[in-house]
Amino acid sequence: MTQDGSSPDQASGTVHPGPSRPGADELVQLVDPHGVRHPHGHYDDLVADVDGPALRKLYEDMVVVRRIDAEATALQRQGELALWPPLLGQEAAQIGSGRALRADDFVFSSYRENAVAYCRGVDLADLLRVWRGNASSGWDPYTVNMATPQVIIGAQTLHATGYAMGILNDGADAVAVTYFGDGATSQGDVNEAMVFAASYQAPVVFFCQNNHWAISEPVGLQAHVPIARRAPGFGIPSVRVDGNDVLACLAVTREALARARSGGGPTFIEAVTYRMGPHTTADDPTRYRDANELEDWAARDPLARLATLLDSLGLLDADYTDSVKAKADAVAAELREGCLSMPEPAPSDVFRHVYSEPNSWLDRQQDHYERYLTSFAQAPQEGSR
Numbered sequence: 001m002t003q004d005g006s007s008p009d010q011a012s013g014t015v016h017p018g019p020s021r022p023g024a025d026e027l028v029q030l031v032d033p034h035g036v037r038h039p040h041g042h043y044d045d046l047v048a049d050v051d052g053p054a055l056r057k058l059y060e061d062m063v064v065v066r067r068i069d070a071e072a073t074a075l076q077r078q079g080e081l082a083l084w085p086p087l088l089g090q091e092a093a094q095i096g097s098g099r100a101l102r103a104d105d106f107v108f109s110s111y112r113e114n115a116v117a118y119c120r121g122v123d124l125a126d127l128l129r130v131w132r133g134n135a136s137s138g139w140d141p142y143t144v145n146m147a148t149p150q151v152i153i154g155a156q157t158l159h160a161t162g163y164a165m166g167i168l169n170d171g172a173d174a175v176a177v178t179y180f181g182d183g184a185t186s187q188g189d190v191n192e193a194m195v196f197a198a199s200y201q202a203p204v205v206f207f208c209q210n211n212h213w214a215i216s217e218p219v220g221l222q223a224h225v226p227i228a229r230r231a232p233g234f235g236i237p238s239v240r241v242d243g244n245d246v247l248a249c250l251a252v253t254r255e256a257l258a259r260a261r262s263g264g265g266p267t268f269i270e271a272v273t274y275r276m277g278p279h280t281t282a283d284d285p286t287r288y289r290d291a292n293e294l295e296d297w298a299a300r301d302p303l304a305r306l307a308t309l310l311d312s313l314g315l316l317d318a319d320y321t322d323s324v325k326a327k328a329d330a331v332a333a334e335l336r337e338g339c340l341s342m343p344e345p346a347p348s349d350v351f352r353h354v355y356s357e358p359n360s361w362l363d364r365q366q367d368h369y370e371r372y373l374t375s376f377a378q379a380p381q382e383g384s385r
C-alpha cells in the first residue's frame with residue numbers, strides 16, 4: 001500500500017486508487033464542455049456549498065480576469081507595457097484553484113497567474129508594474145501572501161516546498177501552493193521540490209497548468225504519459241482535472257488543501273487546459289501551432305461552458321450579465337489608469353531593494369552611476385562652441 005491507501009503497480013508505474021479516490025488518469029470533470037453538470041461520487045461533496053450565487057461569482061471572476069488580460073494585452077500593443085503573458089483560456093484553472101485558498105495560505109506562482117493574483121487581492125497596477133519596466137518586482141508578497149512572479153521556470157516550486165517545511169516547523173495549518181506549467185515539469189527544480197515535499201510530507205500543493213505548450217514545444221514531446229502520473233513516483237498523490245471546468249478545479253484544490261492541512265502532505269494537480277493566446281505578446285503561435293487545434297480548444301472555452309450552465313439554471317438574465325460586464329469594464333478602466341499614472345522611477349532606483357540593509361559595495365556603484373549621469377548635464381552641448 002502507498003501512503004494514500006492505493007496500491008502501486010510496478011510494471012506500469014501507475015498507482016491504482018483506493019476505493020474512494022479517483023486515479024491519476026481520470027480527468028475529473030463536473031461540468032462538461034456543453035455546460036452540462038454531471039454527478040460525481042467523490043467530488044460533489046467538496047462543492048456542495050456552491051449554490052447559484054456562488055456559481056455566478058465564479059463566472060464574474062472569470063469574465064473580469066479575461067477583461068484584465070485583454071486590457072493588459074492592449075496596453076502592450078499601445079507601447080505602454082514591454083511585454084505581457086496572456087492567460088486566455090486558463091481562467092477556470094486559476095479562478096477555481098485560487099478561490100479555494102485561505103488568506104493565510106501562500107502562493108508561489110510563475111508569470112501567467114494573473115487571475116490567481118486577482119483572487120489574492122493584488123493591486124491592479126501592481127500586476128503591471130514589472131511588465132512596464134517600472135520596478136524589478138510587483139508587490140509586497142506579505143500583504144497578499146503571494147510571492148511576485150517567478151520567471152525562472154520551476155524555481156518557485158522549491159520556494160513553496162521550503163515555505164511548507166517552515167509551516168510544519170511553526171505547527172501552523174496553512175498551505176503553500178505553487179503554480180507552474182507543463183514545460184516546468186522537465187526542470188530539475190520541480191523534481192527536487194517533489195522529493196523534498198514527499199520526504200517531509202510538507203503541506204504543499206503542486207498545481208500544474210498543462211496548457212499544452214512550452215512556448216513552441218508541444219507537451220507530448222516531453223511527456224509520453226499523463227503528467228499527473230509522475231507524482232506518485234515521488235510518493236505524492238495526484239489528480240488530473242479538466243482545467244477548463246472551474247467547479248472541478250475548485251473541488252480538487254479544496255481536497256488537496258484539506259489533505260495538506262490535516263497532515264496528509266503534498267498533492268500534485270494536473271489541470272488540463274489550453275493557452276489560447278501567444279506565450280507572451282512577443283510570440284507568434286501561428287508559426288508553430290495548427291489553427292484547427294486552437295479551434296478545438298475554443299469549443300471547450302471555460303467561460304462559455306459556465307455561461308451555458310448558468311443559463312440552463314435560469315441564472316443568466318440580462319441584469320446579471322450587464323452587471324458583470326460593467327464590473328469588468330470598471331476593473332479594466334482602473335487597470336489602465338493605474339498603468340498610465342504610475343510614476344516613472346529615477347535611474348538610481350535600480351539600486352533600491354537589492355539588499356535589505358546598506359551595502360558599501362553597492363553604494364559605491366550607485367555613486368559612480370550618479371556621477372556618470374551628471375556628466376551628461378555638464379558636457380558642452382554640441383554646436384555651443
Ligand SMILES: Cc1ncc(C[n+]2csc(CCOP(=O)(O)OP(=O)(O)O)c2C)c(N)n1
Nearest residue numbers: 112151152153181182183184211213214215
Ligand atoms: C530555467 C529557465 N529555462 C528556460 C527559460 C525560458 N522559458 C521561458 S518560458 C518557457 C516555457 C515554459 O513553459 P511552461 O512551463 O509550460 O509554462 P507556460 O509558459 O506554458 O505557462 C521557457 C523555456 C526560463 N525562463 N527559465
